[in-house]
Amino acid sequence: MIPEIGNFSLMLALCLALIQGIVPIVGAARGNQRLMQLARPTAAGQFLFVSLAFGCLVYAFVTNDFSVAYVETNSNSTLPLHYRVAATWGGHEGSLLLWVEMLVLWMNAVALFSRQLPSAMVARVLGVMGLISVGFLSFLLFTSNPFARLLPAAINGHDLNPLLQDIGMIIHPPLLYMGYVGFSVAFSFALAALMGGQLDASWARWSRPWTLLAWMFLTLGIFVGSFWAYYELGWGGWWFWDAVENASFMPWLVGTALIHSLAVTEKRDSFKNWTVLLAIIVFSLSLLGTFLVRSGVLTSVHAFATDPRRGLFILVFLGIVIGGALMLYAWRAPQVGLGGRFSLFSRETMLLLNNVMLLAAAGTVFLGTLYPLFLDALNLGKISVGPPYFEAVFVPLMTPVLLLMAIGPFVRWKEASLKEVWLRLRWIALVAVLSGIGLALTLKFSMLMTVGITLAAWVLLATVFHVAQQLRNGAGKLLSLPRSFLGMVAAHIGIAIFVIGVTLVKGHEVVQDANMHLGDKATVGGMDFRFIDMKKIHGPNYEAAQGTFVVTRHSVEVAVMKPEKRLFTVQQMPMTEAAIDRGLTRDLYVSLGDQTSANSWVVRIQHKPFVSWIWGGCLLMALGGLLAASDRRYRLKKL
Amino acid sequence: MHKIFLLLLTLAISVCNAQSVPGNSELDLRMMRIAGELRCLVCQNQTLADSNAELAIDLRKQLREKLASGMSDQEVIDFMVQRYGDFVLYKPRLQPSTWLLWFGPFLILIGGLIFLVFRIRRLQNEDRS
Amino acid sequence: MNRFLIPFALFIFLLIMLGLGLRLNPHEVPSPLIGKPAPGFQLSQLQAPDKFITPQELKGQVWLLNVWASWCVSCRLEHAALMDLASQHRVTMIGLNYKDTRLNGINALRELGNPYQVSGFDENGRVGVDFGVYGVPETFVIDKTGVIRYKQIGPLTAEVITEKLLPLIKELNRA
Numbered sequence: 001m002i003p004e005i006g007n008f009s010l011m012l013a014l015c016l017a018l019i020q021g022i023v024p025i026v027g028a029a030r031g032n033q034r035l036m037q038l039a040r041p042t043a044a045g046q047f048l049f050v051s052l053a054f055g056c057l058v059y060a061f062v063t064n065d066f067s068v069a070y071v072e073t074n075s076n077s078t079l080p081l082h083y084r085v086a087a088t089w090g091g092h093e094g095s096l097l098l099w100v101e102m103l104v105l106w107m108n109a110v111a112l113f114s115r116q117l118p119s120a121m122v123a124r125v126l127g128v129m130g131l132i133s134v135g136f137l138s139f140l141l142f143t144s145n146p147f148a149r150l151l152p153a154a155i156n157g158h159d160l161n162p163l164l165q166d167i168g169m170i171i172h173p174p175l176l177y178m179g180y181v182g183f184s185v186a187f188s189f190a191l192a193a194l195m196g197g198q199l200d201a202s203w204a205r206w207s208r209p210w211t212l213l214a215w216m217f218l219t220l221g222i223f224v225g226s227f228w229a230y231y232e233l234g235w236g237g238w239w240f241w242d243a244v245e246n247a248s249f250m251p252w253l254v255g256t257a258l259i260h261s262l263a264v265t266e267k268r269d270s271f272k273n274w275t276v277l278l279a280i281i282v283f284s285l286s287l288l289g290t291f292l293v294r295s296g297v298l299t300s301v302h303a304f305a306t307d308p309r310r311g312l313f314i315l316v317f318l319g320i321v322i323g324g325a326l327m328l329y330a331w332r333a334p335q336v337g338l339g340g341r342f343s344l345f346s347r348e349t350m351l352l353l354n355n356v357m358l359l360a361a362a363g364t365v366f367l368g369t370l371y372p373l374f375l376d377a378l379n380l381g382k383i384s385v386g387p388p389y390f391e392a393v394f395v396p397l398m399t400p401v402l403l404l405m406a407i408g409p410f411v412r413w414k415e416a417s418l419k420e421v422w423l424r425l426r427w428i429a430l431v432a433v434l435s436g437i438g439l440a441l442t443l444k445f446s447m448l449m450t451v452g453i454t455l456a457a458w459v460l461l462a463t464v465f466h467v468a469q470q471l472r473n474g475a476g477k478l479l480s481l482p483r484s485f486l487g488m489v490a491a492h493i494g495i496a497i498f499v500i501g502v503t504l505v506k507g508h509e510v511v512q513d514a515n516m517h518l519g520d521k522a523t524v525g526g527m528d529f530r531f532i533d534m535k536k537i538h539g540p541n542y543e544a545a546q547g548t549f550v551v552t553r554h555s556v557e558v559a560v561m562k563p564e565k566r567l568f569t570v571q572q573m574p575m576t577e578a579a580i581d582r583g584l585t586r587d588l589y590v591s592l593g594d595q596t597s598a599n600s601w602v603v604r605i606q607h608k609p610f611v612s613w614i615w616g617g618c619l620l621m622a623l624g625g626l627l628a629a630s631d632r633r634y635r636l637k638k639l
Numbered sequence: 640m641h642k643i644f645l646l647l648l649t650l651a652i653s654v655c656n657a658q659s660v661p662g663n664s665e666l667d668l669r670m671m672r673i674a675g676e677l678r679c680l681v682c683q684n685q686t687l688a689d690s691n692a693e694l695a696i697d698l699r700k701q702l703r704e705k706l707a708s709g710m711s712d713q714e715v716i717d718f719m720v721q722r723y724g725d726f727v728l729y730k731p732r733l734q735p736s737t738w739l740l741w742f743g744p745f746l747i748l749i750g751g752l753i754f755l756v757f758r759i760r761r762l763q764n765e766d767r768s
Numbered sequence: 769m770n771r772f773l774i775p776f777a778l779f780i781f782l783l784i785m786l787g788l789g790l791r792l793n794p795h796e797v798p799s800p801l802i803g804k805p806a807p808g809f810q811l812s813q814l815q816a817p818d819k820f821i822t823p824q825e826l827k828g829q830v831w832l833l834n835v836w837a838s839w840c841v842s843c844r845l846e847h848a849a850l851m852d853l854a855s856q857h858r859v860t861m862i863g864l865n866y867k868d869t870r871l872n873g874i875n876a877l878r879e880l881g882n883p884y885q886v887s888g889f890d891e892n893g894r895v896g897v898d899f900g901v902y903g904v905p906e907t908f909v910i911d912k913t914g915v916i917r918y919k920q921i922g923p924l925t926a927e928v929i930t931e932k933l934l935p936l937i938k939e940l941n942r943a
Contacts, residue, residue, distance in 0.1 A: 235689055240684075242684060295786075296790075299683050312790060315783065323780070334772055356754075356755055363743075367743050367747075370785070371737075373794070376789070376792050377785050377788035382797065384726050384727070386729030388676050389729070389730055389731060392730070393744045680797055694902060697893055701894070721800065722898060722900040724800035
């Protein structure tokens with residue numbers, strides 16, 4: 001009964017989406033207020049019905065309704081409650097429903113916080129979001145219905161993949177989807193502006209907070225994914241340039257370019273075409289990611305069980321949405337006009353440079369991810385493109401970005417003097433280079449590490465100097481500085497910290513595999529790891545062997561670590577649960593491999609310096625996004 | 640059919656995520672470094688170094704023997720490519736079909752910068768005229 | 769106007785590539801050995817440990833090398849088709865018993881039927897590696913001069929046999 005209600009709810013939502021997608025836009029074109037005013041109510045209606053459907057699916061999981069095929073595939077009665085809820089988005093159909101739920105959330109947030117916008121704009125923005133909703137709801141109902149019944153009903157289900165039975169599963173997909181879907185707002189604003197022919201500073205001002213928030217969510221989503229992989233997968237890696245990871249990184253890179261571009265359009269009324277195109281590209285990349293994960297076109301650990309028919313549907317949808325958007329761009333953009341002028345050395349140019357480089361980076365990731373497919377499709381052979389390629393190519397591309405990131409804020413708008421900037425920054429540059437070289441010599445860095453640390457120091461010092469300068473110029477106390485400025489500071493510092501973490505971990509981490517007997521001792525990274533115990537423990541739906549390692553440094557106990565090897569009873573799947581001792585300057589990482597005899601096991605021990613700075617950097621970046629989004633000028637005078 | 644696929648997939652994942660034992664001698668480190676740049680053919684989302692599919696274990700053993708017998712790193716890699724093709728290399732070889740891949744990023748960047756300079760110049764010229 | 773159409777044009781190109789990609793299988797690893805001589809080996813025969821099999825002996829005839837194992841579930845799917853092909857006596861069929869035990873291999877053949885003239889016993893899988901085997905079952909078609917002409921990844925089906933293998937074997941027999 002409940003699943004049928006859910007199914008019917010989705011159908012009603014689709015009807016509303018159709019109305020929302022067509023009528024307000026027609027109304028805006030004709031200046032018909034009544035038609036335009038349908039936008040908000042239809043959005044609210046969609047929210048009601050999609051949330052109802054989502055609730056029905058969660059209900060099916062919570063009540064162990066194995067007559068629903070999707071529940072049977074992804075859940076089990078022994079699965080703890082919170083994972084039963086998370087299992088709702090553990091497979092293709094349910095995660096799509098989550099996508100749509102996020103879409104109606106953003107849609108209604110826009111409906112709620114847009115009172116000060118002209119009604120034509122609101123109508124168009126919500127209209128475009130409605131059209132996107134039509135696509136996804138159709139996809140759900142016609143090819144991927146989560147409410148499909150399994151008759152006769154199963155007694156119990158297949159259980160959620162043990163790798164997903166973790167808090168990461170509860171927060172990573174929702175955060176990520178909030179990001180992906182959030183960019184649909186920027187996209188919709190861009191199309192609305194093109195349709196209305198109104199592309200000016202106010203459009204950018206309205207778009208910007210939404211884009212910043214979406215960017216923040218995407219940053220957090222990617223961060224959680226990485227953090228989760230780090231402790232979950234048991235081998236200490238945190239980024240593999242896997243196709244799906246890249247699919248989330250590309251919109252992030254272009255999204256970063258977009259928020260910088262919006263800043264320029266907002267302040268100086270320049271780059272308008274360019275910013276619009278970026279907004280279209282970011283969301284297109286979100287959609288492309290959806291396609292890549294669900295069509296079977298690329299190999300990935302993340303890929304859902306696939307069906308070429310579904311792939312075709314998404315491809316057609318992609319063609320219509322993105323193709324349509326780009327056609328609209330080609331038609332309307334030439335009329336938009338050029339905007340404010342600026343000289344070759346100016347903050348505008350610096351930000352444009354930022355855009356070009358971030359786009360080149362995104363293009364590179366795109367090239368590497370899709371190249372095997374291109375070659376195969378053209379019958380030119382089958383190759384693999386993996387981490388060695390991406391690392392070789394990406395690092396040189398990011399270097400100029402880091403270099404310019406520190407300089408940009410010091411360059412004036414419209415027209416700046418290279419000499420002036422040099423005079424201001426030369427001491428900082430010197431200190432950065434000296435500290436880089438100094439650290440390199442004392443701590444034995446490679447060339448690559450030295451470059452990384454120097455650049456990070458450069459960004460850090462320049463940013464802090466900038467803040468100091470603002471404070472000295474009588475801008476008041478730190479916390480009373482404008483939020484958008486603080487946001488920039490936090491995000492840029494976040495990147496510096498991130499780079500420090502990555503450089504030190506990749507440069508100096510130690511990984512050691514050994515066959516250890518009970519009582520054995522291994523020395524890694526200057527610490528002794530003694531294997532003192534192994535015992536059996538029981539979990540709610542697994543049995544495990546838990547080892548105990550005492551870690552000492554110069555005979556002083558540093559940590560007691562208990563890695564586990566779990567066997568999940570339903571799927572009979574073994575899984576390794578690493579023991580991590582986290583620290584500000586290093587992580588200790590111990591994971592169990594196979595048992596090699598009655599009292600010996602394969603153990604992987606790792607010493608990872610400054611890996612926490614990777615996480616810290618990401619969190620700072622996200623904080624930066626939040627601060628910038630909450631700047632005074634975006635806050636409503638009254639609702 | 641879906642279920643069989645899912646079952647096989649879970650089996651594959653479980654096999655792939657276990658661990659094996661190299662040791663830490665010079666040869667082992669060389670072998671693991673090479674294996675880190677090769678793709679496992681069974682667990683295709685892992686390197687040959689990380690995977691514990693039976694084929695991966697066998698291949699690592701065989702690679703180590705080849706290194707011990709005096710083969711160079713490149714010869715060992717060629718051994719794998721002769722049998723499994725370019726698919727097994729995570730770092731694509733530089734050949735005509737991959738020129739675009741390797742030079743592309745650089746070309747995109749240069750192209751973008753040139754385009755940028757032209758556009759800014761054009762803006763200024765239009766301003767003047 | 770033309771400058772603004774570039775993004776659209778690029779997108780259409782991408783769309784076409786992705787469309788073509790939908791027909792491909794990213795997991796399948798094509799063999800670099802097609803058109804190259806079959807690797808040499810000398811393996812003991814599964815059912816006669818003191819006798820051997822090498823590809824040298826098979827020069828002058830077209831032959832099939834089918835990689836199988838008693839523990840391989842998918843191999844059972846193609847077994848009926850293999851037995852049928854064997855009964856037609858169109859091509860010499862040689863088995864490669866891959867990473868198995870002699871006992872299990874012999875028992876499997878006894879239980880399911882033996883389509884092969886002889887099976888080589890590749891206990892440690894090294895011959896398989898030389899042939900670029902990465903999963904079971906796989907099948908190779910080798911011509912009279914010992915050159916590999918075709919590789920099937922996964923179980924053979926009646927369609928593949930009638931549409932691809934038999935015509936190829938006929939053509940190779942004529943040469």
